[in-house]
Amino acid sequence: MLLLLTAPRMWAQTITWSGAQELLDRNKGSITITATTADAKGNIYLTGNFLGTVTLGNSILTTSSGNYEQDVFVAKWNKATTRFEWAVQSGILYEHDEARAIAVSGTSIYVTGVGIGSFRTSSVTRGVGEVFVAKLLDRGSTAQFVWNHQVSGLRGSSPYARSDYPTALAVSGTNVYVAGAFRSDIAHFGTVALTNINTRGFYDSFVAKLTDEGATSHFDWAKRARQRSGEWADDEITALAANGTSVYVVGTQGGNSAHSYFAKLTDAGVTARFVWRRESEYQYGAAKAQAIAVSGTSVYVAGTDRGNYFVFGFPKLVNTDGSTVNAFVLKCIDMGDQSKSEWALPVSGTSGNIQVQGLAVSGSDVYLAGSFWDTVSFGSNRLTTLPPGYFISRNEDIFVAKVTESGAIGRFAWALQAGGNYEDQIAGLVLSGQDVFVAGFAAATSYFGPFVINGSAPGSALAYNRLSIVAYITDSAMQSPMVLPTSQAARQWGVELYPNPASGQATVVMPIIQNSSSATLTLRDAVGRVLRSYFVPPSIGERRHILDLAGLPVGLYALHVQVGSKQIVRWLTIH
Numbered sequence: 001m002l003l004l005l006t007a008p009r010m011w012a013q014t015i016t017w018s019g020a021q022e023l024l025d026r027n028k029g030s031i032t033i034t035a036t037t038a039d040a041k042g043n044i045y046l047t048g049n050f051l052g053t054v055t056l057g058n059s060i061l062t063t064s065s066g067n068y069e070q071d072v073f074v075a076k077w078n079k080a081t082t083r084f085e086w087a088v089q090s091g092i093l094y095e096h097d098e099a100r101a102i103a104v105s106g107t108s109i110y111v112t113g114v115g116i117g118s119f120r121t122s123s124v125t126r127g128v129g130e131v132f133v134a135k136l137l138d139r140g141s142t143a144q145f146v147w148n149h150q151v152s153g154l155r156g157s158s159p160y161a162r163s164d165y166p167t168a169l170a171v172s173g174t175n176v177y178v179a180g181a182f183r184s185d186i187a188h189f190g191t192v193a194l195t196n197i198n199t200r201g202f203y204d205s206f207v208a209k210l211t212d213e214g215a216t217s218h219f220d221w222a223k224r225a226r227q228r229s230g231e232w233a234d235d236e237i238t239a240l241a242a243n244g245t246s247v248y249v250v251g252t253q254g255g256n257s258a259h260s261y262f263a264k265l266t267d268a269g270v271t272a273r274f275v276w277r278r279e280s281e282y283q284y285g286a287a288k289a290q291a292i293a294v295s296g297t298s299v300y301v302a303g304t305d306r307g308n309y310f311v312f313g314f315p316k317l318v319n320t321d322g323s324t325v326n327a328f329v330l331k332c333i334d335m336g337d338q339s340k341s342e343w344a345l346p347v348s349g350t351s352g353n354i355q356v357q358g359l360a361v362s363g364s365d366v367y368l369a370g371s372f373w374d375t376v377s378f379g380s381n382r383l384t385t386l387p388p389g390y391f392i393s394r395n396e397d398i399f400v401a402k403v404t405e406s407g408a409i410g411r412f413a414w415a416l417q418a419g420g421n422y423e424d425q426i427a428g429l430v431l432s433g434q435d436v437f438v439a440g441f442a443a444a445t446s447y448f449g450p451f452v453i454n455g456s457a458p459g460s461a462l463a464y465n466r467l468s469i470v471a472y473i474t475d476s477a478m479q480s481p482m483v484l485p486t487s488q489a490a491r492q493w494g495v496e497l498y499p500n501p502a503s504g505q506a507t508v509v510m511p512i513i514q515n516s517s518s519a520t521l522t523l524r525d526a527v528g529r530v531l532r533s534y535f536v537p538p539s540i541g542e543r544r545h546i547l548d549l550a551g552l553p554v555g556l557y558a559l560h561v562q563v564g565s566k567q568i569v570r571w572l573t574i575h
Helices: 488-493
Strands: 002-007 017-023 029-038 044-056 060-062 071-078 081-092 098-107 110-112 129-139 143-154 165-172 175-182 186-189 191-195 202-211 217-223 235-243 248-254 259-267 272-279 288-295 298-304 324-336 339-351 354-360 365-372 373-376 381-384 397-406 409-418 424-430 434-443 444-450 451-452 468-472 496-503 505-510 519-524 530-536 543-548 553-563 566-574
Touching: 017 451, 029 098, 029 365, 029 434, 044 081, 044 098, 044 468, 060 071, 060 081, 071 098, 071 129, 081 143, 110 165, 110 175, 129 175, 129 202, 143 217, 143 298, 143 339, 143 543, 165 324, 165 505, 186 202, 186 217, 186 488, 191 202, 191 217, 202 248, 217 272, 235 288, 235 530, 259 288, 259 298, 259 488, 288 365, 298 354, 298 451, 324 354, 324 365, 339 409, 339 488, 354 424, 354 434, 365 434, 373 409, 373 519, 381 397, 381 409, 397 434, 409 444, 451 468, 451 496, 505 553, 519 543, 530 543
Parallel strands: 029 424, 165 235, 202 235, 397 424, 496 566
Antiparallel strands: 002 017, 017 468, 029 044, 044 060, 044 071, 071 081, 098 110, 110 129, 129 143, 143 186, 165 175, 175 202, 175 235, 186 191, 202 217, 235 248, 248 259, 259 272, 288 298, 298 324, 324 339, 339 373, 354 365, 365 397, 373 381, 397 409, 424 434, 434 468, 444 451, 496 505, 505 543, 519 530, 519 553, 553 566
16 A cells, blocks of 8 residues: 655745655555665665565565565655655565665665675675675666675674674765674674674674775775773664765763763775764763764754753753753864864753654755654744553654754754654655655554544554654755855856866866965765865965765766855766
8 A cells, every 4th residue: 555645835935744655555564664865866765674565666575484574675766756666675584684774875775784684686695694784776667786795793602693783874985884883792894803892791883884896895994983991881873974084973882981972083995083072971861962964064963961961062051941951953063183063952841752863954954853752842843742542651753843054053943743642753864855854654643734644543553553654844945055156156256177077086276365265175966965075275376176076976966165255166067
């Protein structure tokens, strides 16, 4: 069964849910969406797990173990036609498989998860591993698995050796980054081995890099984020973002020094190093960073704060009405070897009643999404859930909120909610054109503004009756990173970009400017996502900079050039 509900687009700015869709063949199987992403053309990619037989568009998928163990699926949804282009699966008989994260670059799709056994392609060697990173190629009307890398844990006969898991995935050119946690004594990333410095079987964190060579790939390096050894507590990286050779991670560390952190690594090819790190207060229940997004040198982080312990280099947040600070969203500027605090906003509510599961940025607009129960306030925007239904003590709804920036100040512009009187959560947030797209699940009947996803009352079988959903909000006021001075202004200012079209590399020539300051070059794809960012030091004469285009797919790109107060854009075609 495929139910699509959409609303007509309006020229006036009216913030409401614009569409909602249920993904479930109720008579045959079930689907759980765990992650989503979007490509430069606005296509949406979903991954997750399914059980039994499910239908996505013209693709019919059946788990290899019947109704006993779940398999992994990856699917492409065309926003323009509002239908699935294709869906593929992977799994092995009597093996429990899970997908955890997804990323896309051009026609290359990357998925990571746990428990993978065998890909349905002759080019991949069969084997069993607890963590996998796999690549698919989007062929338009279908997709094909290309390669699969597994992370193997070692702890003798202990059950800990199969307890490692990934949490996040990011791609920058041909560099693929994966992060998570491992409980094994030693985790092997190809020829790179990480030793767990934790004790007594607790988790240690990892972030690792693969280089995609087309038909094959290899691990280059792997790093731990934990700074203190010997703690009797878990440590994990929960979110990840990449911009050129800059890699940003979000994580938590337990124990006597329990805290959350976000940090930057610099990728040097075959190795990497941590450059700077920001931490919350060392206190149980303190602020916890949960999501991260990057645009050029701007770094955005969102998470929870159960007791006004917010730190991360910022003053303690206080609500003007005296209510408890329960979540936050902040912005830092990456200065290279250090970071600068820009702004931070509090979200008020009852202690512990909100989780942030997604964060995205477009121009000066920032979007965050997650789940909440009871009442929360995003600035002046107040959301309240419905009373809980039978068999549950509380009801969780979905929220999506927008922050607008003006200089060094951010403010909440609006917030929307969706759900019913049972548990509703999201698994991901992506931007596609002017649409804010979320995916997740709803239990029983759920309301997305004027749209209703009809489900039967779950009763005691609550978990089984969850309905996987996708929904979106059209924000006509969303700032596009492409809205900049015209190409005529660029020519008058004297910025040259050649060759154009280009392949492999291109040269940028910047003019002589009196009292010249440093320059920032930012390369974005057609939907405004940052792919590469370069810093050019001050010069008293004409400046030239080589753009490395290796690994970027054929298409149209925008190079944003900022020198001092001047900012322009030049278009670049890669062929």
